[in-house]
Amino acid sequence: MKVTTTTDSRLSTIDFNNLGFGAGLSDHIFMCEFKDGKWGEGLIQPYGSLKQGLGLHALHYGQAVFEGQKAYRQDDGSIAIFRPERNWERLNKSGARMLIPEVPKELFMEGLMELIRLDAEWVPRGANTALYLRPFLFSSSEFVAARPSEEYTFAIVTSPVGELYTKPVKVKIEQHFTRAAQGGVGFAKAAGNYGGAFLATRKAVEEGFQQVLWTDHADHAYLEEAGTMNVAFVVDGTLVTPALSDRILDGITRDSILVLAREWGIPVEERRISVEEIVSASKNGRLHEAFGMGTAAVVSPIDGLGYHDEIMAIPAPMDGLAMRVKQALSDIRYGRATDTHGWMTKI
């Protein structure tokens, strides 16, 4: 790996007491190019501009996928990443759907580790903060014809982050737009999925919600995901979440929460969940909690569901399951609880 370090660190420009989410990018990036059918040498360089021209394939045809993960400053000052192999696996699963060549595991892990070591001072120390890691993979030939690229670039940028949502969110049960269709790319972290969601989200925000609760493409009758999070409900003491499919992203937070809930003896169901079931559970007082699950927000309690012209209030108890799993995951991530699952990888 070839490493070129910066002579002009931007670390002092970051307000670590007011991090927000995703704005300040760290000093260095990792990059590797796929050419002539093989990956070249990994490079670490100061953050800067791309050298490619505007024929860049990814900008025209969107062969582009990404990951989102975090490195945590543990209580003893060391740094650890949460389940990084799962992100590597998923990057390649997303890439395979977009006909992008696989990134070898060593390239992914070594690039990630070296980059975090070099920018270790960018890993924040405040409560609920982390260094957000954004590995991504895009088509980097330069031509304008609708066929797959021959060259690809794998890169990683990082950004110190605080909490995404500090309060419970209100979500709108989407009745018009669709995020993902059967046979499509909803299960992949493909760039276009997010661009395609912005309009629906903007409309929901204009109506007073924070996010869209996506429903199925055919009838908008089944619940699928909450914005860029997986969604779960507590109905009569059972944790229910939509079963994975072509249309649902296989979240690592979702998986980890299901593991913990099952260990705690909480009944878990992964299945289809109709809008009608949740609306009637809410009306009968059987819907105890609803929450989103994802790396950015960890667990995001939902305290309101918008359906047609109605907003249903949902309890968001401080001593409920959402807060319990959030605390348990934090304890593992910041090194306060024993990592019995082997989820943390030390830098």
Ligand SMILES: *Cc1c(COP(=O)(O)O)cnc(C)c1O
């Ligand atoms: C990234 C993402 C999630 C959450 O996945 P995590 O691995 O838990 O971060 C859920 N849904 C969508 C659509 C996503 O893009």
